[in-house]
Amino acid sequence: MPRKPLTDIDIENFRKSYCEQAYALYQQEDYDAVTIRGIAKAMGCSPMMAYRYFENKEAVFALLRATLFHRLADALEAVPLTLPPLEYLTALVVAYAGFAHDEPHAYRLLYMIHVHQAQDYPETELAQKRTRKILFDATRKAIDVGDLQGDATLIAHSIWACVHGLVSLELANQLTQGAGFDQLFPVMLENILKRHNPRNLA
Structure with missing residues (x-):
């Protein structure tokens, strides 16, 4: 069965949760130590999935x-x-x-x-x-x-x-x-x- 397409709300919720996790890691470590891979690991998803929502780390922190x-x-x-x-x-x-x-x-x-x-x-x-x-x-x-x-x-x-x-x-x-x-x-x-x-x- 094909995967159900993501809604705008699904996308918004993921991006919000991803940014919240990035902020949590930033507070624990510092900006330079935070990576897309590290955020994805903490989120329980793959880095490739993260790149579907954000171009790079800079885009995450911009949001x-x-x-x-x-x-x-x-x-x-x-x-x-x-x-x-x-x-x-x-x-x-x-x-x-x-x-x-x-x-x-x-x-x-x-x-x-x-x-x-x-x-x-x-x-x-x-x-x-x-x-x-x-x-x-x-x-x-x-x-x-x-x-x-x-x-x-x-x-x-x-x-x-x-x-x-x-x-x-x-x-x-x-x-x-x-x-x-x-x-x-x-x-x-x-x-x-x-x-x-x-x-x-x-």
Whole structure:
């Protein structure tokens, strides 16, 4: 009897399960140690079967990163939109840092390990843009109401770069010079926002 053709749901479920297994192996070892063959073995299938669903390891982690970017976006979107613009922006930054602290393996895979260029994979790029849009829209809103002054894109990039730098140092256990993340984070954030406060630019 011929094998029943796979449905779109069958394909989606396999790809999802395969990515979950890849993520589990990545957390146990590291990105470089994970292979298509190793994931397939853990899944109980053949590598040849895996290649029916993914071109290569990079494609597996591209889909996985898309999932994790959406998870980060969900965490950011949990911040109440009813907050005043500057409080909302501040809360977003806190939520971003909180995600990195709660899910360090995910954060490293999103921002600290060179896996591939997001634009090479439309699904990953779309998910990444979703997270970026939340921060950039919040920055523009704070500017529109007069809480901040300057170019929204540059300010949003500056905020992200500063927070990412501090988060990365924490995850790499490099904050060993006498001040920890909990001490540095509020000072850094306050200084960034003060730098673009219209009252300080007058």
